[in-house]
Amino acid sequence: MASYWQRWNEKFTQFSPREKGLIxxxxxxxxxxxxxxxxxxxxxxxxxxxxxxxxxxxxxEQQLQADILRMQAxxxxxxxxxxxxxxxxxxxxxQQSSQQLAQLVESLITPSEMAQLLESxxxxxxxLRLVSLESLPAExxxxxxxxxxxxxxxxHPVRIELTGRxxxxxxxxxxxxxxxxxxxxxxxxxxxxxxxxxxxVLTVYTLGTRQEFISG
Numbered sequence: 001m002a003s004y005w006q007r008w009n010e011k012f013t014q015f016s017p018r019e020k021g022l023i024x025x026x027x028x029x030x031x032x033x034x035x036x037x038x039x040x041x042x043x044x045x046x047x048x049x050x051x052x053x054x055x056x057x058x059x060x061e062q063q064l065q066a067d068i069l070r071m072q073a074x075x076x077x078x079x080x081x082x083x084x085x086x087x088x089x090x091x092x093x094x095q096q097s098s099q100q101l102a103q104l105v106e107s108l109i110t111p112s113e114m115a116q117l118l119e120s121x122x123x124x125x126x127x128l129r130l131v132s133l134e135s136l137p138a139e140x141x142x143x144x145x146x147x148x149x150x151x152x153x154x155x156h157p158v159r160i161e162l163t164g165r166x167x168x169x170x171x172x173x174x175x176x177x178x179x180x181x182x183x184x185x186x187x188x189x190x191x192x193x194x195x196x197x198x199x200x201v202l203t204v205y206t207l208g209t210r211q212e213f214i215s216g
Contacts, residue, residue: 042177046177047184047185050182050184051184053104054104054141054184054207057097057100057101057104058101058141058142060097061094061097061098061101061141061142062142064090064093064094064097065094067090068087068090068091068094071083071086071087071090072087101153104207105153105207105208105209107182108181108182108183108184108206108207109181109182109183109206110206110208111135111138111156111206111207111208111210113181114135114156114158114183114204114205114206115133115135115158117176117179117181118133118158118160118176118202118204119133119160121172121175121176121179122160122162122172124175125164125168125171125172125175127164127165127168128162128163128164128168128169128172129162129163129164130160130161130162131161131162131163131199132159132160132161133158133159133160133161134158134159135156135157135158136156136157136158136159136203138154138155138156138208138210138211139154139155139157140153140154140155140211141153141154141155141207152209153207153208153209154207154208154209154210154211155205155206155207156205156206156207156208157186157203157204157205158203158204158205159187159201159202159203160201160202160203161199161200161201161202162199162200163193163197163198163199163200164197164198164200165196165197165198166192166196166198169190169198169200172200183204183205183206184204184205184206185202185203185204186203186204186205187201187202187203188200188201188202188203189201189202
């Protein structure tokens with residue numbers, strides 16, 4: 001192994017400065033892409049799984065609400081015992097779906113803790129600079145025109161923008177991912193501005209039962 005390394009070192013010293021620079025750059029790019037695969041891919045997979053669960057809960061809730069309204073309209077026109085049983089069954093399914101959604105919300109970090117989490121993890125890194133941290137307007141899971149007062153859950157996004165070196169940003173994301181809380185990732189924008197300095201814009205969100213953001 002030592003002889004192999006010595007031969008490679010001798011070959012490397014024979015390269016021109018331009019060739020040495022290109023080889024070093026290729027090695028750095030390979031390391032960066034390897035780290036991105038180790039850090040970003042697990043985060044993306046976890047967020048994708050949580051997003052699928054949320055989408056399924058939203059779709060089930062909306063479909064059950066539509067079925068209940070349709071059955072109630074039919075019952076008002078032509079009362080029927082069998083139709084009444086179907087409505088009761090749909091209401092029970094709707095209640096079960098709402099309970100599942102409530103359990104999902106309970107497993108997520110609260111809106112009042114979301115911004116505090118992002119900022120507290122950032123305090124652990126002296127190399128990163130916070131540019132902005134803001135709570136964005138809440139959004140209803142189901143549009144108001146379709147809600148009918150059946151859900152009452154809201155998306156609470158928080159946007160953080162910071163600058164720093166690549167590895168410091170990677171350590172920040174790893175620290176966020178290691179926290180024992182659940183939340184969703186909506187936006188991840190990483191750009192190198194002036195090497196080695198880069199800018200990260202990250203938007204995460206959680207769910208709550210109140211439309212207004214509750215500051216901590």
